Structures are given as C-alpha cells and as structure tokens.
Amino acid sequence: MMDRCRCCVLAGCAIIVLAVAAVEPVSFKDTFIKDCETKAKSTHCEEVWSAFEQAHVNQDHCQVPPEAYDHLLLSVAPPQPNENRMLFWSEIKAVAHQVAKGCYQMLSDTLLGSVLDGKVWCGKKGSKETFTVGCPGWSFCVNNTVKSFWSRASAAFAAVAKGKVVVLLNGDSPTPFNPTSVFARIEVLGFKRDRVTSLTVVLVTKNEVGANCTNASLDNLQDQLKTGITYICKKMTESQLIECTDANRKTCEACW
Ligand SMILES: NC(=O)c1ccc[n+]([C@@H]2O[C@H](COP(=O)([O-])OP(=O)(O)OC[C@H]3O[C@@H](n4cnc5c(N)ncnc54)[C@H](O)[C@@H]3O)[C@@H](O)[C@H]2O)c1
Known part of the structure; x- marks a missing residue:
C-alpha cells in the first residue's frame, strides 16, 4: 500500500515537472544561440550574444541609436563580403x-x-532582460532597438560591398528609389568608390507596365552614387527574372 502511494506521488511529481517544462517559454537568448549555431554555423555564439545584449539591455527601447551596435557589427561579427x-x-x-x-x-x-x-527584441531601463513583447513598432520612434540594428547592419554591409553590386527595386512603386528606404538613406551612400565598381539596378515589375529606367527617382539614385561607380539599369518582369535565375541556378550566371 505504502509502495503504491509512493509510486503515485512520484508519477504525480513527474507529470508536474513535464507540464512546467512544456509551458516554460523559450528565451530570446536560447533562440538566438540556437539560430547562431544552426543557421549561421558560428562557433562563437556566446560572444556574439554578449555583444548583441550589451547594445540593448538596460536601455529605453526608443533610445538605442545605430551606433550602439558598432562593437557587434564592426568587431565581433562583421559581415564578410562576397x-x-x-x-x-x-x-x-x-x-x-x-x-x-x-x-x-x-x-x-x-x-x-x-x-x-x-x-523583434528590446530592453527596458533597470532590467537585465531582453523582451519580445511590448517593443515599439518600426516607425514608433527613430532610435528603436530593431530599426537601429537594421540601419547599422545595412551600413556595415554596404561598406564592405565589393566589385559588381546589384539591387532589385520595385518597378511597380511610383518611386522605386524611395528616399525614405534603408537602401536610399544608408546603403547607396555607404558604397565605397575604391571597392564597388558598378551598381546594376534591376527594375522588377509584375508585368510590362510599371516604371522603366527613365523613372525620375532613378536620377536621384545616380546623383547619390559616388563618381567612379558605374551605373547600369535594366527592367525585367518578375516572371522573366525568376525563370532565368532558376535556369541559371547551377552556374549562377547573372540574368541582368
Ligand atoms: N530583414 C532584412 O534583411 C533587412 C531589413 C532592413 C533592411 N535591410 C537592408 O536594407 C535594404 C532593404 O531596406 P529598404 O528600407 O530599402 O526596403 P523596405 O522598405 O522593403 O524595408 C526592408 C525591411 O525593413 C523592415 N521595414 C521597413 N519599413 C518597415 C515598417 N514601416 N514597419 C516594419 N518593418 C519595416 C521590414 O523588415 C522590411 O522587410 C536591403 O538592401 C537590405 O540590405 C534588410
């Protein structure tokens, strides 16, 4: 009788432990480290996490400027150019x-x-935690945690760009080179003349109508591009582009 009781208590405890484990939320850090190891195949994920965490923990979620990620993006995990x-x-x-x-x-x-x-992530003044809920939306404030990261990461990516560079722009937009976009505000201005030889704009449209290479916004793009970087523009429909890239997948020959 005693043994049966003890068994029941142990089984009950096991169920409670399993239930708690099942509802325990996975922390942002755990997901970050897992993705760092599996998607990015990095071997220094704890160091990357620590630099990432330093940029936003114990900060108001609207007061994280792009420079907060300098150490992370310039020293710990800089983008590698191809x-x-x-x-x-x-x-x-x-x-x-x-x-x-x-x-x-x-x-x-x-x-x-x-x-x-x-x-999506953010910190909070007075807390050591990384939050995933209650973080401001992209446009809510200028220096929000997520937007500042992508701004700084885009600047770092453009700064190391090398050789012939390509950009796909939306030819169905009235302003394919949108002055408020990250590409216009940060990346075009960040291309270095001693690294980038040419920029090919591929204007992608759903069908034959839509913007073409004479679109006024593209004049602004050419004005912003540093002298010495050759500008090329080509209009393609989405289906032409996808068909060609699928056909060229093995050789990686360019479709533009
Ligand atoms: N997730 C990414 O990979 C990412 C995000 C931002 C910027 N970038 C870099 O910048 C360029 C694209 O940025 P863009 O601004 O020119 O194009 P875009 O306007 O299409 O924005 C790119 C991304 O930024 C985010 N974003 C922009 N406006 C947003 C809003 N109002 N609310 C929520 N999210 C918003 C979204 O994730 C969106 O997919 C690319 O060349 C890329 O290198 C990449």
Whole structure:
C-alpha cells in the first residue's frame, strides 16, 4: 500500500515537472544561440550574444541609436563580403530571396542577418532582460532597438560591398528609389568608390507596365552614387527574372 502511494506521488511529481517544462517559454537568448549555431554555423555564439545584449539591455527601447551596435557589427561579427555576389533590394524582399538563393549574398545571409531576420527584441531601463513583447513598432520612434540594428547592419554591409553590386527595386512603386528606404538613406551612400565598381539596378515589375529606367527617382539614385561607380539599369518582369535565375541556378550566371 505504502509502495503504491509512493509510486503515485512520484508519477504525480513527474507529470508536474513535464507540464512546467512544456509551458516554460523559450528565451530570446536560447533562440538566438540556437539560430547562431544552426543557421549561421558560428562557433562563437556566446560572444556574439554578449555583444548583441550589451547594445540593448538596460536601455529605453526608443533610445538605442545605430551606433550602439558598432562593437557587434564592426568587431565581433562583421559581415564578410562576397565579391561580385552582393545583392541589395528595396520593397521586394520575397523576390530578392528567390533570386539570391545559392548565388548571391544578401544582408540576411550574414551571421547576424540570418539570426535576426524576422525577430523583434528590446530592453527596458533597470532590467537585465531582453523582451519580445511590448517593443515599439518600426516607425514608433527613430532610435528603436530593431530599426537601429537594421540601419547599422545595412551600413556595415554596404561598406564592405565589393566589385559588381546589384539591387532589385520595385518597378511597380511610383518611386522605386524611395528616399525614405534603408537602401536610399544608408546603403547607396555607404558604397565605397575604391571597392564597388558598378551598381546594376534591376527594375522588377509584375508585368510590362510599371516604371522603366527613365523613372525620375532613378536620377536621384545616380546623383547619390559616388563618381567612379558605374551605373547600369535594366527592367525585367518578375516572371522573366525568376525563370532565368532558376535556369541559371547551377552556374549562377547573372540574368541582368
Ligand atoms: N530583414 C532584412 O534583411 C533587412 C531589413 C532592413 C533592411 N535591410 C537592408 O536594407 C535594404 C532593404 O531596406 P529598404 O528600407 O530599402 O526596403 P523596405 O522598405 O522593403 O524595408 C526592408 C525591411 O525593413 C523592415 N521595414 C521597413 N519599413 C518597415 C515598417 N514601416 N514597419 C516594419 N518593418 C519595416 C521590414 O523588415 C522590411 O522587410 C536591403 O538592401 C537590405 O540590405 C534588410
């Protein structure tokens, strides 16, 4: 009788432990480290986490400037350039991912880009924690934790860009080179004349209508590009671009 009671108590305890483990939320740090090891295949993920954490913990979520990520992006996990294979984009993320796959490197293929793409995080004054709820939206304040990270990461990615660089722009937008976009505000201005030889704009449209290479916003792009960097523009429909990149996947020959 005693043994049966003891068994029941032990079984009860085991169920409680399992239930608690099942509802225990996975911390942002655990997901970060797991993605760092599996997606980015890095071997120094604890060091990367620690530099990432220093940028935002114990900070008001609207007072994290892009420079807060300097140490992380310049020293601990700087983006590694891939000459003639770097791809930028604006307002056309899904197509850019399809085109780049296996052939071009986007910011979201870098160590930090792959770990943080799609994630939201912020800190709080007086707390050592990283939060994922209650963080301000992208446009809520200028220096928000997430926006500042992507601004700083984009600047670092553009600064190391080398050789022939390509950008996919949305030809169905009235201003494919949108002055408020990260590409216009940060990346174009960050290309270095001694590293980047040319910028090819691929203007991607759903069908034959839509903007073409004479679009006024592209004049602004050319004005902002440093002298010495050759400007090339080509209009393509989304289906032409996808068909060609799929056909060229093995050789990675450019479609523009
Ligand atoms: N997740 C990423 O990979 C990422 C995010 C930001 C910037 N970038 C870099 O900058 C360029 C793209 O940025 P862009 O501004 O030119 O194009 P974009 O306007 O399409 O914005 C790019 C991304 O920024 C975020 N974003 C922008 N405005 C937002 C808003 N109002 N609310 C919530 N999220 C918002 C979204 O994640 C969006 O997919 C690329 O060349 C890339 O290198 C990459």
